[in-house]
Amino acid sequence: MKAEIVILFPAIDLKDGLAVRLEQGDMARATVFNRDPADQAYAFELAGFEYLHIVDLDGAFAGKPVNGRAVDRILEATNIRVQLGGGIRDMATVEGWLDKGVNRVIIGTAAVRDPALVREAASAFPGRVAVGLDARDGRVAVQGWAEASELTALEIAKRFEDAGVAAIIYTDISRDGMLKGINWDATIALADTISIPVIASGGLASIEDVRTLLMPQSVKLEGAIAGRALYDGRLNAAEALALIRAAKAA
Known part of the structure; x- marks a missing residue:
C-alpha cells in the first residue's frame, strides 16, 4: 500500500537573505525569485502547502547558520511546518533551530564527516x-556540494538504519534546478534498499x-x-495538491 502521508515540499533556498534557486548547486548560477523569503513562505502556505523545505x-558553505534572520522571519510569518538544512554541524545548532520552532533539521555534511552527531541528535529528538x-x-557531495566524498548515498x-533518523533526503545534483525530472530510478532504488523513508529531490519538472x-x-x-518548477509556473500548486489529496482519499 501507498504510505498514508505523501508530502510535496516547496523549497526556499536562502542566499544573501534572498529566496533563490541554483542550477546544479552552483552558487554562481543563482536566480532570485523573491527578495522576501517570509513573503514567499506565506504564499506557499496560502497555496495550501503544509510543509516547507x-x-x-x-550556511552550507560556511559550516554554520548564516541566514538565520530570514529563517526567523519565515517562522514568525507562517504556521507552516519547516524542515531546515544548511550549516547544521553540531548539537547546539540542532537544539537552537528546534527550540525556535523548526520541525525537522537536516544534517548533510556532518552525516558524512561526523556520523556520531546524527546518532546523538536523532536519539535526543x-x-x-x-x-x-x-x-x-x-x-x-559535501560542504555545499563543493567537495566530493568517496562514499555513495547507500x-x-x-x-543510520538503526539510528532513528526520520528521513533521507536524496538529491541528484546533476538534475537540481534543471527541470529535467527527478532521478526516480536512483531514488526508488535507494528507498527500496533501506528502511528509512526517502524524500526525492532535484529536478522536479511537472505534474x-x-x-x-x-x-x-x-x-x-x-x-x-x-x-524551480513551482516558481516558474511549470508546476501548478493547486493541481499538484489536489492530485495528492485525491490519492490519499482513494
Missing part, C-alpha cells in the same frame, strides 16, 4: 532529524513527477521537493 545555502544526501556521479544511509510519486513503485517515498 528550507536550505541555508550560505526522535522524528525530528533527517539526513541530506546529495549525490553527483553516484558519490555524495553506504551512508545504511550507517508528471507528482504522478510518479503517487505510483505503487514509489511506496517507500515520504514525498518530494519542488523548487
Whole structure:
C-alpha cells in the first residue's frame, strides 16, 4: 500500500537573505525569485502547502547558520511546518533551530564527516532529524556540494538504519534546478534498499513527477521537493495538491 502521508515540499533556498534557486548547486548560477523569503513562505502556505523545505545555502558553505534572520522571519510569518538544512554541524545548532520552532533539521555534511552527531541528535529528538544526501556521479557531495566524498548515498544511509533518523533526503545534483525530472530510478532504488523513508529531490519538472510519486513503485517515498518548477509556473500548486489529496482519499 501507498504510505498514508505523501508530502510535496516547496523549497526556499536562502542566499544573501534572498529566496533563490541554483542550477546544479552552483552558487554562481543563482536566480532570485523573491527578495522576501517570509513573503514567499506565506504564499506557499496560502497555496495550501503544509510543509516547507528550507536550505541555508550560505550556511552550507560556511559550516554554520548564516541566514538565520530570514529563517526567523519565515517562522514568525507562517504556521507552516519547516524542515531546515544548511550549516547544521553540531548539537547546539540542532537544539537552537528546534527550540525556535523548526520541525525537522537536516544534517548533510556532518552525516558524512561526523556520523556520531546524527546518532546523538536523532536519539535526543526522535522524528525530528533527517539526513541530506546529495549525490553527483553516484558519490555524495559535501560542504555545499563543493567537495566530493568517496562514499555513495547507500553506504551512508545504511550507517543510520538503526539510528532513528526520520528521513533521507536524496538529491541528484546533476538534475537540481534543471527541470529535467527527478532521478526516480536512483531514488526508488535507494528507498527500496533501506528502511528509512526517502524524500526525492532535484529536478522536479511537472505534474508528471507528482504522478510518479503517487505510483505503487514509489511506496517507500515520504514525498518530494519542488523548487524551480513551482516558481516558474511549470508546476501548478493547486493541481499538484489536489492530485495528492485525491490519492490519499482513494
